Amino acid sequence: MAFSLDGKLVVAISSRALFNFEEENQIFEATDDSAYMQLQLERIDQAAKPGVAYPLVKKLLGFNQGKQQMVEVVILSRNDPVSGLRVFRSAKSVGLAIERGVFTRGRPPYHYLKSLQANLFLSANADDVRATLDAGFPAAMVFPQSKQIAESNPDEIRIAFDGDAVLFSDEAEQVFQSKGLDAFVAHESKKVEIPLPPGPFKPLLEALHRLQNATKQDNRPMRIRTALVTARSAPAHERAIRTLMAWGVTVDEAMFLGGLAKKDFLKEFQPDFFFDDQLGHCELASDVAPTGQVLSGIANQIKK
Structure with missing residues (x-):
């Protein structure tokens, strides 16, 4: 039977919102995506540090128990597929059950939100957030340096x-x-x-x-x-x-x-x-x- 997103709370999230890729992003903005890709490949086995939305995602995935999956978190990123390897490995290393992702290598990713039936998109890219809102989906530009309160109210x-x-x-x-x-x-x-x-x-x-x-x-x-x-x-x-x-x-x-x-x-x-x-x-x-x-x-x- 095919997997279905019907009835689930679906959160789409960019790589920079989930993990702290601010250092890598500085390389991207100062050079080009080739240098960024190379850096991510060199660090592929180095788990990225948690980003601003990491505590939220961790809690959301806590709603899934056994076969009854109520929440789906999907990576939706301008990253290239190679850099996406590090994102998935970082998620696995910290026990985040994230199985799906879309990587568009620089192109706006919001086009895929309809197919994902997304209820929310979190991104550090203002242009992507504006385009998502214009398309009729809830979206917000995250503040990467926000204070994290991961230990508060764990349940x-x-x-x-x-x-x-x-x-x-x-x-x-x-x-x-x-x-x-x-x-x-x-x-x-x-x-x-x-x-x-x-x-x-x-x-x-x-x-x-x-x-x-x-x-x-x-x-x-x-x-x-x-x-x-x-x-x-x-x-x-x-x-x-x-x-x-x-x-x-x-x-x-x-x-x-x-x-x-x-x-x-x-x-x-x-x-x-x-x-x-x-x-x-x-x-x-x-x-x-x-x-x-x-x-x-x-x-x-x-x-x-």
Whole structure:
């Protein structure tokens, strides 16, 4: 019987997001892919150090027990196939059960996300993240130097999301950016009962919600905990909550911070990953937790 990805949580991840290839990447950027390939080949038996998404991947694979495989992690990389050998060997050396990978030698890899039925793509390449989001898949640019908290909460995956331009569209954010806070509050109060349009990470939240419910039913040791961490405050909080209710999904925690620094609250929540669209928030958050920037919405429009 052919292998199927149906019903699984599928995470596609680049080599640099899973392992620390920053030194090798400097060689690539300073020379060409031939020198990079040679270096990776020379180090083929040298296991790469964990990258920013390594702890998350390790925990995700912990959901797979016996024949019931609920999570699939796939390497999706601009690396060449030869360099891919080191990626697979590094994964095997640390006990990561990763069996599938696509290596495109410099070409954008996002075309394969549909075939992979991916719920998330993590990459250190901004162009690939933008192309993935444009294609309609959740994606984030990882901060390779983010603090890793691999030993925290070993039996629970914690994911934190910003709201506008991440879980929700940037409809309200556009009002805030163009007309200010008072106009934003008035806009959200007027539309409080109208669900916000979905943002790029709605599909991931839905997939996590399904996995969360499944683990509760069969008493698996791994658990999922989600949080909404947003600059919204009352009364703009209500539309966000009503939107999640309309979607039929829940988050375990919601933090309506009204301009308070997210970093301090993330330090307490201890997420395995935090997703935000704003560069400043991501830079601060990366000091306390693995962080990915969602390059969508008005805050990430490329100025011409």
